[in-house]
Amino acid sequence: MLNDSKLDPIRSTLLASAEANGIRHGYFTRVGGVSHGIYEGLNIGSGSDDDQALVAENRRRVATWMGVSPDHLLSVHQVHSPDVVVATGPFLGVRPKADAIVTDRPGIAIGASTADCGPVLFADPEARIIGAAHAGWKGALSGVLENTIVAMEGLGARRDRILAVLGPSISAANYEVGPEFVARFSDADAGNARYFAPSQNPGHSMFDLNLYTVDRLKRAGVAAEMLDRCTYAEEDLFYSYRRTTHRKEADYGRQISAIALED
Template identity: 50%
Template structure:
């Protein structure tokens, strides 16, 4: 198996028959702004390097590369079930769940929140990509619902939010706050004052954790790592934009049944 730097959730690590990892940007084959473990097929990176990186991630799980199932992410509330390795197939969705062993459910991110979920008793796992649009639109509930269709009980599901942009790094305008309050009254608690009167700091991981609780998930945590603030460890869309970089890599987080 590949020895890649990985982060782990204590909650998920305690579950029998479940293997998971939040991968960093380290340990890959890509170069330049994609240095080095870029998993994004939608990036402008060399396709051969991306596929080599995906192979290394799959190998970490002891799987063939075609068993790392990730979606063509569209910031939606749609989650899909996988019954076999997808290979190059990428359904347009933002969550993938399975009750089949030896399939890794993966979510890509570069500031958005990756969420890994598992009901070890029912042997159902899932992963979803929760940016602010998806989190607001219902991707967390959509993923939990898909898991429930496979036999999972939301009350038994354990979840972890992976590395994502932290509140101190996530400055937004007042229109952002107004949209959240308009669609989900009470969301103002996730917006701290910014450095200017017309700015706020948004707590994405905190918001995602609340959406997990609303979906019936009783045990959930954030791993506590800010992608925008740690350039040696993580890719970041916002940091790349601020630095005038032409593109950015994508991190992957994944989970499987053993």
């Protein structure tokens, strides 16, 4: 049941290796929330039209699972940018506009909210420095992944120790794009052609955002992998902007992927 009170986030084997260093993580699904209707489940999207009291309760449940107080579960106002903020405590007032957060402070959970874009969680277990990035195609293309790594280095991390895992996002089988999209990537790097495959619709292509993201992480010099879970296809577990658009639904929820340093 989606509204069962027990949260059941997906875990990464790679990031689980950092638990001995007091690093906790979870890629949360729709399971365990109180929202209903088109938002059924654990909708944490404060930008959605869902009842914000229900969203707050969903976020409280995530914070509890992560072992932090609700005001210490931090997410930014995501704008599909390459921008990263350093969190030293709860955000005061309006959330900063950015697409990634890094921190070295215990007792803070940082997260990325998504509904097809790629949530990437980062950890340097030895330095106890963590990061969370929202990597849609715009952010990934413009450097949000690399900027997150640089921001972590600014806090004392080393990229050869950083672990990075891409969580649930839209798969290539469900991500059809037009020729102008392909041209944008080809203009940036001719080698990007390998991330596109022909679509059944003439002139269109299927884009592998997951592979593109992981390859950029590996080229940046970090250990990287993906969970290989599709937000579009797995409706019982994930919200999907593209699925909502295809169905002409009024709105959609968001799931969160979060990582924290334990005290």
